[in-house]
Every structure is written in C-alpha cells, then in structure tokens.
Amino acid sequence: MQLQFVGCGDAFGSGGRFNTCFHVVGNGANFLIDCGATSLVAMKRLGIDPDAIGTILVTHFHGDHFGGIPFFMLEAQLVAGRQRPLTIAGPPGLPERYARAMDAAFPGSPQKPARFELTLREIMPYELACIGQLRVSAFPVVHVEPAGPCFGYRIEVDDKVIAYSGDTEWTDTLLDIARDADLFICETYSFNRKVRSHTDYATLAAHFSELRPKRLVLTHMAEEMLARREEVPHQTASDGMVIEF
Numbered sequence: 001m002q003l004q005f006v007g008c009g010d011a012f013g014s015g016g017r018f019n020t021c022f023h024v025v026g027n028g029a030n031f032l033i034d035c036g037a038t039s040l041v042a043m044k045r046l047g048i049d050p051d052a053i054g055t056i057l058v059t060h061f062h063g064d065h066f067g068g069i070p071f072f073m074l075e076a077q078l079v080a081g082r083q084r085p086l087t088i089a090g091p092p093g094l095p096e097r098y099a100r101a102m103d104a105a106f107p108g109s110p111q112k113p114a115r116f117e118l119t120l121r122e123i124m125p126y127e128l129a130c131i132g133q134l135r136v137s138a139f140p141v142v143h144v145e146p147a148g149p150c151f152g153y154r155i156e157v158d159d160k161v162i163a164y165s166g167d168t169e170w171t172d173t174l175l176d177i178a179r180d181a182d183l184f185i186c187e188t189y190s191f192n193r194k195v196r197s198h199t200d201y202a203t204l205a206a207h208f209s210e211l212r213p214k215r216l217v218l219t220h221m222a223e224e225m226l227a228r229r230e231e232v233p234h235q236t237a238s239d240g241m242v243i244e245f
Contacts, residue, residue, distance in 0.1 A: 058090030
C-alpha cells in the first residue's frame with residue numbers, strides 16, 4: 001500500500017505547498033483523498049495518471065479540499081477521453097455542491113460525462129460505506145459548518161486502515177478515527193496558537209497517548225507550524241512525499 005502526498009498545504013499556499021490531496025494505490029485500489037484546487041497540476045507534476053483513479057473521497061466542501069474536482073472532470077472528459085467509471089464520494093449535499101462547483105468554475109460545461117459513468121455517492125455521518133474495494137467510515141468533525149457536514153475518515157483497504165482527520169479543531173472523535181490505524185494523517189495547522197476550526201500541535205500532543213496509531217504524519221500546516229516543524233518528534237508531510245505501509 002502506498003500513499004503519496006500530492007498536496008499537503010493549507011488554503012493559503014503556506015510554504016509554497018499545493019492544496020490537500022492524497023493519492024493511494026494498493027492491490028487494485030487507486031483513489032484520492034480530497035482534491036484541492038491545485039490537485040490536477042500537482043498530479044501531473046508527479047506523473048500520476050488521473051484516468052487511473054477510480055474514487056475521490058471528499059472530506060468537506062472548501063476549495064482547498066474540493067476545488068480541484070471541476071478541473072479533474074474537464075480533463076477527464078475533454079482531454080483524456082476517460083471511459084472507466086468514477087465515483088466521487090463525500091458528505092451529504094455532494095450532488096448539489098458538485099453542480100455548483102462545475103458551474104462556477106466552467107459555466108456551461110458538461111456536468112454529466114458522455115463517455116463514462118459518474119457516481120456521486122453521499123456518505124452519511126457514522127456510516128460504513130462500501131465503495132468498490134474501500135470500506136469508509138465517516139466521522140463528523142468540528143470545522144466551519146457551511147463547508148460541511150465535515151468528515152474525518154477511517155478507510156479500510158487491503159487489510160490496512162488509513163485514518164485522516166480532515167480539517168477540524170480538537171474533538172474526541174479523533175480518537176475513534178485514529179485508534180490503531182496503520183496510518184493516521186492529522187491536520188496540525190498551528191504550533192500552539194488556537195485557531196477556530198483547526199488543530200494546533202500542542203493540543204494534539206496532549207492526546208498522543210490516547211490516539212495510538214501505528215504511524216502518524218502531520219499535514220495542512222500554516223506558516224507558524226512550518227517554521228517550527230523541526231521541533232516536533234513526529235513526521236511532517238511534504239508535497240510529493242511517499243509512504244509505504
């Protein structure tokens with residue numbers, strides 16, 4: 001199982017990083033977790049074939065996590081001539097948000113592909129959703145309400161568990177998301193400054209003994225956290241970084 005950080009940045013391009021997008025490849029599995037506005041550019045820079053991706057899981061509807069969908073879809077339809085089915089899955093309201101995003105980014109663009117099947121799959125809070133080879137458990141987290149519902153995910157695939165916090169301030173739900181996961185990716189927006197709707201490293205550190213993932217990687221870091229990442233004993237993400245587990 002391999003996960004590559006296509007982008008690990010925040011909404012503001014802190015550190016010159018691309019928006020959030022993780023590419024996961026396993027035994028027949030090929031999917032994205034989030035698809036921020038810069039994701040298609042970042043994928044092409046890394047040599048990732050968008051046409052091979054079967055599923056995109058979306059945590060919430062902010063542009064740095066969801067805004068790359070229109071570019072992905074236009075490329076699939078008008079450049080790549082995609083024929084294989086695609087599933088985009090995310091919180092309730094996904095079909096409406098998808099339509100609005102497509103119309104805002106490319107007015108008049110085709111929203112229903114002519115050559116391949118597109119499934120827009122709404123996942124309910126606390127649902128265990130079976131999407132192809134993926135078993136996806138969705139946990140509500142504490143982020144800006146108009147961007148949601150906002151989810152963190154536990155994803156079971158190839159006998160591994162990938163856990164991802166999404167964007168959230170500290171909530172005990174992170175314990176359910178992360179516990180005993182093979183890989184837990186957690187947003188750590190700031191070092192010790194409290195920011196509404198985001199997690200700071202100091203608060204996360206206070207709960208490390210309860211989280212208990214097998215491996216932890218910190219992501220979605222603003223400038224303050226990036227400047228101090230050498231002070232933390234945990235792995236921090238960088239664009240293009242590959243993790244095998």
